[in-house]
Amino acid sequence: MKRIIRIGVIGQSERPWEPLPQYLKDLSYRIGYLIAKEGWLLFSGGRDGVMEFASKGAKEAGGITVGILPSLTIKEANQYIDIPITTGLGMGMRSELMVQTVDAIIMIGGKNGTLKELSSAYMNSKPIVILRGSGELADSVQSIFYEGKYLDSRRNVEILFADSPEEAISILRSALEVR
Amino acid sequence: MKRIIRIGVIGQSERPWEPLPQYLKDLSYRIGYLIAKEGWLLFSGGRDGVMEFASKGAKEAGGITVGILPSLTIKEANQYIDIPITTGLGMGMRSELMVQTVDAIIMIGGKNGTLKELSSAYMNSKPIVILRGSGELADSVQSIFYEGKYLDSRRNVEILFADSPEEAISILRSALEVR
Amino acid sequence: MKRIIRIGVIGQSERPWEPLPQYLKDLSYRIGYLIAKEGWLLFSGGRDGVMEFASKGAKEAGGITVGILPSLTIKEANQYIDIPITTGLGMGMRSELMVQTVDAIIMIGGKNGTLKELSSAYMNSKPIVILRGSGELADSVQSIFYEGKYLDSRRNVEILFADSPEEAISILRSALEVR
Amino acid sequence: MKRIIRIGVIGQSERPWEPLPQYLKDLSYRIGYLIAKEGWLLFSGGRDGVMEFASKGAKEAGGITVGILPSLTIKEANQYIDIPITTGLGMGMRSELMVQTVDAIIMIGGKNGTLKELSSAYMNSKPIVILRGSGELADSVQSIFYEGKYLDSRRNVEILFADSPEEAISILRSALEVR
Numbered sequence: 001m002k003r004i005i006r007i008g009v010i011g012q013s014e015r016p017w018e019p020l021p022q023y024l025k026d027l028s029y030r031i032g033y034l035i036a037k038e039g040w041l042l043f044s045g046g047r048d049g050v051m052e053f054a055s056k057g058a059k060e061a062g063g064i065t066v067g068i069l070p071s072l073t074i075k076e077a078n079q080y081i082d083i084p085i086t087t088g089l090g091m092g093m094r095s096e097l098m099v100q101t102v103d104a105i106i107m108i109g110g111k112n113g114t115l116k117e118l119s120s121a122y123m124n125s126k127p128i129v130i131l132r133g134s135g136e137l138a139d140s141v142q143s144i145f146y147e148g149k150y151l152d153s154r155r156n157v158e159i160l161f162a163d164s165p166e167e168a169i170s171i172l173r174s175a176l177e178v179r
Numbered sequence: 180m181k182r183i184i185r186i187g188v189i190g191q192s193e194r195p196w197e198p199l200p201q202y203l204k205d206l207s208y209r210i211g212y213l214i215a216k217e218g219w220l221l222f223s224g225g226r227d228g229v230m231e232f233a234s235k236g237a238k239e240a241g242g243i244t245v246g247i248l249p250s251l252t253i254k255e256a257n258q259y260i261d262i263p264i265t266t267g268l269g270m271g272m273r274s275e276l277m278v279q280t281v282d283a284i285i286m287i288g289g290k291n292g293t294l295k296e297l298s299s300a301y302m303n304s305k306p307i308v309i310l311r312g313s314g315e316l317a318d319s320v321q322s323i324f325y326e327g328k329y330l331d332s333r334r335n336v337e338i339l340f341a342d343s344p345e346e347a348i349s350i351l352r353s354a355l356e357v358r
Numbered sequence: 359m360k361r362i363i364r365i366g367v368i369g370q371s372e373r374p375w376e377p378l379p380q381y382l383k384d385l386s387y388r389i390g391y392l393i394a395k396e397g398w399l400l401f402s403g404g405r406d407g408v409m410e411f412a413s414k415g416a417k418e419a420g421g422i423t424v425g426i427l428p429s430l431t432i433k434e435a436n437q438y439i440d441i442p443i444t445t446g447l448g449m450g451m452r453s454e455l456m457v458q459t460v461d462a463i464i465m466i467g468g469k470n471g472t473l474k475e476l477s478s479a480y481m482n483s484k485p486i487v488i489l490r491g492s493g494e495l496a497d498s499v500q501s502i503f504y505e506g507k508y509l510d511s512r513r514n515v516e517i518l519f520a521d522s523p524e525e526a527i528s529i530l531r532s533a534l535e536v537r
Numbered sequence: 538m539k540r541i542i543r544i545g546v547i548g549q550s551e552r553p554w555e556p557l558p559q560y561l562k563d564l565s566y567r568i569g570y571l572i573a574k575e576g577w578l579l580f581s582g583g584r585d586g587v588m589e590f591a592s593k594g595a596k597e598a599g600g601i602t603v604g605i606l607p608s609l610t611i612k613e614a615n616q617y618i619d620i621p622i623t624t625g626l627g628m629g630m631r632s633e634l635m636v637q638t639v640d641a642i643i644m645i646g647g648k649n650g651t652l653k654e655l656s657s658a659y660m661n662s663k664p665i666v667i668l669r670g671s672g673e674l675a676d677s678v679q680s681i682f683y684e685g686k687y688l689d690s691r692r693n694v695e696i697l698f699a700d701s702p703e704e705a706i707s708i709l710r711s712a713l714e715v716r
Contacts, residue, residue, distance in 0.1 A: 004253065004263060015691075041262065064243070066262060072279060072448075074183065083220065083245060083262055084183060086280045090430075090446050092637065092657050096629045100251060101265045111689035115681075116656035120629050122649055137689070143680045152648035152674070154552075194512075251627075267627050269609075271454045271478050279450065290510035294502075295477035299450050301470055316510070322501045331469035331495070333373075362611065362621060399620065422601070424620060430637060432541065441578065441603060441620055442541060444638045458609060459623045 005040040005176060006066075008102035010095075010117040011050025011109045012136060020049050024109050027134055028053035029060075030165040031106055036063025038169060043068065043102045045095060046077045046084060050108050055080035068098035096120055104128070104172050110137040118151075118159075125157040127175035129168045132161045184219040184355060185245075187281035189274075189296040190229025190288045191315060199228050203288050206313055207232035208239075209344040210285055215242020217348060222247065222281045224274060225256045225263060229287050234259035247277035275299055283307070283351050288315040297330075297338075304336040306354035308347045311340045363398040363534060364424075366460035368453075368475040369408025369467045370494060378407050382467050385492055386411035388523040389464055394421020396527060401426065401460045403453060404435045404442060408466050413438035426456035454478055462486070462530050467494040476509075476517075483515040485533035487526045490519045542577040542713060543603075545639035547632075547654040548587025548646045549673060557586050561646050564671055565590035567702040568643055573600020575706060580605065580639045582632060583614045583621060587645050592617035605635035633657055641665070641709050646673040655688075655696075662694040664712035666705045669698045 009031060014020050020028075032054035035042050042058040044051035046067015055065040059080045067081035072088040087094045095113060099105065099120040104127040107118055115137050121128050130138050142148065142161075149158045160175070162168035188210060193199050199207075211233035214221050221237040223230035225246015234244040238259045246260035251267040266273045274292060278284065278299040283306040286297055294316050300307050309317050321327065321340075328337045339354070341347035367389060372378050378386075390412035393400050400416040402409035404425015413423040417438045425439035430446040445452045453471060457463065457478040462485040465476055473495050479486050488496050500506065500519075507516045518533070520526035546568060551557050557565075569591035572579050579595040581588035583604015592602040596617045604618035609625040624631045632650060636642065636657040641664040644655055652674050658665050667675050679685065679698075686695045697712070699705035 004261075006263075018690075064262070066264075082183075083243070084185075084280075085245075085264060085276075087276060088279050088448050089276075089451075090637070092633045092660055093447075093630055096633055097264075097266060097268075100267050100627070100629065101263075111691060112656055112659055112693070115688065116653055116660060119649055119653035119656060123629055123653060137681065140681050144674065144677050151652065153555075154648060156649070197511075268630075269458070269625050271458065271481055272451055272626075275450045275454055279448070290512060291477055291480055291514070294509065295474055295481060298470055298474035298477060302450055302474060316502065319502050323495065323498050330473065332376075333469060335470070362619075364621075422620070424622075440541075441601070442543075442638075443603075443622060443634075445634060446637050447634075455622075455624060455626075458625050459621075 005038070006043050006102040007035050007040045007172065008043045008098055008105045008121075009035070009050065009054040010044070010105060010107050010114045011134070012111045012114060013045070013047050013049035013051065020053065024050060024134060025053045027131060027165060028108055029057035031108060031131070031168065032057025032063075033061045034165055034169045036061035038173070041066060043098055045069070045098060046081050048078055052078040052080065068094050068101070070094045092116070099126065100124060102126065104176060106168050106172070107131065107138055109134045115141065122151045122156050122159065127160070127172060128157065129160045129162050129171050131165070131168055132163050184217070185222050185281040186214050186219045186351065187222045187277055187284045188214070188229065188233040189223070189284060189286050189293045190313070191290045191293060192224070192226050192228035192230065199232065203229060203313060204232045206310060206344060207287055208236035210287060210310070210347065211236025211242075212240045213344055213348045215240035217352070220245060222277055224248070224277060225260050227257055231257040231259060247273050247280070249273045271295070278305065279303060281305065283355060285347050285351070286310060286317055288313045288317050290315060294320065301330045301335050301338065306339070306351060307336065308339045308341050308350050310344070310347055311342050363396070364401050364460040365393050365398045365530065366401040366456055366463045367393070367408065367412040368402070368463060368465050368472045369492070370469045370472060371403070371405050371407035371409065378411065382408060382492060383411045385489060385523060386466055387415035389466060389489070389526065390415030390421075391419045392523055392527045394419035396531070399424060401456055403427070403456060404439050406436055410436040410438060426452050426459070428452045450474070457484065458482060460484065462534060464526050464530070465489065465496055467492045467496050469494060473499065480509040480514050480517065485518070485530060486515065487518045487520050487529050489523070489526055490521050542575070543580050543639040544572050544577045544709065545580045545635055545642045546572070546587065546591040547581070547642060547644050547651045548671070549648045549651060550582075550584050550586035550588065557590065561587060561671060562590045564668060564702060565645055566594035568645060568668070568705065569594025569600075570598045571702055571706045573598035575710070578603060580635055582606070582635060583618050585615055589615040589617065591645075605631050605638070607631045629653065636663065637661060639663065641713060643705050643709070644668065644675055646671045646675050648673060652678065659688045659693050659696065664697070664709060665694065666697045666699050666708050668702070668705055669700050
């Protein structure tokens with residue numbers, strides 16, 4: 001029987017006055033593409049920004065995409081979501097649910113919502129890979145890390161860094177193997 | 180763009196001393212099979228009993244199955260679940276989430292957990308079809324209905340009855356069209 | 359150390375065209391009053407109807423009232439709520455939460471929302487007392503009971519009936535003692 | 538009618554090998570004491586560490602304490618909790634619920650769980666005061682702040698700092714007045 005692997009991609013959404021920069025679109029797309037090529041399921045918050053481009057990449061590689069959405073309406077989902085889970089739980093709880101249900105997390109860029117998901121993934125001891133050079137919190141959050149790799153002195157799980165989408169996938173592959 | 184339709188199938192789980200009767204296995208399988216043939220997504224609680232046989236039917240018809248599970252472990256999912264959502268929310272909240280995220284509900288047999296989902300679907304004014312003759316609460320719950328088709332005098336949504344899996348699908352098709 | 363006892367009161371809310379009948383106001387008030395006199399905490403959905411009058415009774419007996427509310431705004435709470443929990447979880451999940459957090463349930467009248475809470479309390483094997491003669495589902499739901507006292511053949515917990523608020527309290531007192 | 542104000546206190550829990558340092562016990566106690574003296578309700582995660590000493594302070598000042606607990610058992614609550622909300626939602630979701638239901642947040646010390654609550658409070662634009670000098674993340678998190686006072690460039694709400702429990706209360710008083 002095929003083992004099911006669910007990867008959560010976290011990163012910033014867009015605002016009309018805050019469009020996703022092209023390099024983040026590319027990185028997100030590439031991550032999504034590679035996840036699907038591995039045969040893994042792509043989970044995200046299902047909305048725009050990093051979530052949308054990662055889902056687009058996964059779809060174009062023939063994968064399946066799941067969006068864990070805040071409200072009860074499917075209209076919130078981006079067009080690349082196959083399985084919309086319209087939770088009605090609101091922004092905060094739905095991202096908690098998303099993190100709880102996946103096997104590992106990849107972080108690309110990210111603002112506060114992404115920080116909360118990173119913190120939640122660490123709380124749940126999920127394997128986490130941060131894409132270095134993707135900007136925003138992905139590049140600044142390490143300054144509060146304990147020993148450069150934990151979110152606190154409890155050392156729940158070592159947070160890993162990758163310099164490219166390919167490396168991120170390769171790190172995850174290893175991390176998931178030992179589980 | 181293809182419209183996404185999510186159908187939740189509710190009905191009893193099994194206990195070692197309470198195996199699902201063959202006729203319920205058959206009805207559940209047939210419902211799942213027909214849902215997938217329509218191109219609809221099959222949602223359920225992801226565990227055994229009616230959930231398992233409906234998911235099996237959907238898989239054998241080439242469909243996609245989603246299981247909204249109570250705990251955090253994927254081991255709880257039956258083998259026909261493609262997309263396990265391991266919520267960690269517990270029995271009650273996870274079935275609330277399942278009902279909230281689907282577009283319509285089909286009820287087959289059912290014990291107390293199914294009653295709660297029926298009540299929740301009615302609260303959310305989702306189209307509901309009860310498979311008549313499938314036993315348990317599917318056959319007895321009408322005795323508390325208001326005017327024979329509502330769960331209370333507020334008339335949120337008319338609860339419909341079907342005499343066969345084929346009729347259930349046909350009723351849902353109409354109900355979903357007008358939405 | 360004082361033992362903390364939390365009692366959930368469930369029953370219908372009001373609509374402008376569906377005001378709570380005077381006898382239900384009186385029964386709800388009396389139940390709330392007696393709960394507080396026992397030194398128990400009164401939990402409810404925190405809104406109008408049975409919830410409001412039970413909370414009023416509890417306050418006038420010097421008790422403490424908790425309201426587990428659907429939305430994020432405190433304005434939804436009735437004026438007798440001391441501790442508003444503004445969950446943002448929506449109607450269905452918040453009532454699930456309310457039932458999960460209490461030690462026992464008293465049901466007065468009730469429409470579909472109350473049925474869902476009754477079903478949820480039974481799922482969680484909480485002691486449940488239904489106030490007979492309070493109308494609506496409190497008087498009709500027994501017709502679907504298994505052996506006249508269970509919501510299904512799994513016999514999670516025996517559902518008890520009382521003919522007066524005083525008897526309801528007395529039954530709960532016994533039920534809670536043995537826990 | 539008295540206005541209800543709910544203050545959430547966040548900060549680290551204890552481990553057998555990680556007892557709360559005396560200065561954190563004192564600060565937490567003092568914060569809880571002052572919250573109760575204002576007539577505000579004290580909310581916390583209801584467990585040990587900062588949560589326990591803040592609740593102790595509030596009780597000794599005659600206040601009311603609410604604990605939003607992860608599991609379904611009241612045994613998890615510290616002895617100073619008046620109103621245990623046993624959510625069954627798990628660590629992550631219950632802290633989400635706690636933050637959503639309060640009017641403002643005070644942060645004392647804190648490890649990863651506290652970071653998640655800080656992030657969640659900012660997401661919900663709640664007034665937040667960090668007690669400077671209380672150690673751990675309370676002292677280090679500012680290094681990732683945007684413009685020294687926001688969790689990201691979206692500037693949801695300005696995060697404030699206080700040098701003493703008294704100043705924290707005074708800042709909150711002003712912040713709550715303008716709401």
